[in-house]
Amino acid sequence: SQTIHQWPATLVQPVGSPLSLECTVEGTSNPNLYWYRQAAGRGLQLLFYSVGIGQISSEVPQNLSASRPQDRQFILSSKKLLLSDSGFYLCAWSRGTGGEKLFFGSGTQLSVL
């Protein structure tokens, strides 16, 4: 069966510090991978998605970047965090064609102070 791991679960970082969130998927190959952010009381906003190694598409301009160094590894990064980067970050995967459901990781609650 397929599983998705995301860490850390919570993170408190000062403004201006770097960020690295990691997500790995097991039990499947060549998944589509996604990073979503959910601000308090808001819906999920798609940040990045990837259909293959080294292929990253950004949905919104922001202070964040994503990388996919291996088939089942997806990393969200920032060089300098802003207060507005606070939120609940969710990694997800799907089988990659239109209409496939997303499977979400357990999420990272990021607080930038």
Place this chain on the structure above:
Amino acid sequence: GQNIDQPTEMTATEGAIVQINCTYQTSGFNGLFWYQQHAGEAPTFLSYNVLDGLEEKGRFSSFLSRSKGYSYLLLKELQMKDSASYLCAASTDSWGKLQFGAGTQVVVTP
């Protein structure tokens, strides 16, 4: 552009029925998902509609009308554990991306 609307909050009593409506306007459309999300947790899949009509899964049912850009999630025999946010999401392209509504917070009271 993409626009997905659903009510912010609904309250119902234990054992009752609640219907959560969702309207969407998207540039592409493959189907409509419903997810359940408890506070501080990841969303979990509830249902997927690609054709018009009603899909029933136990206490939960979901309906889709593609011509009207409309879906609803019906929760029957409400239980306290059903208190959660319910997210409507449209599949809008062939890359598997989902566009989410802001979520409807359902509060179940005794």
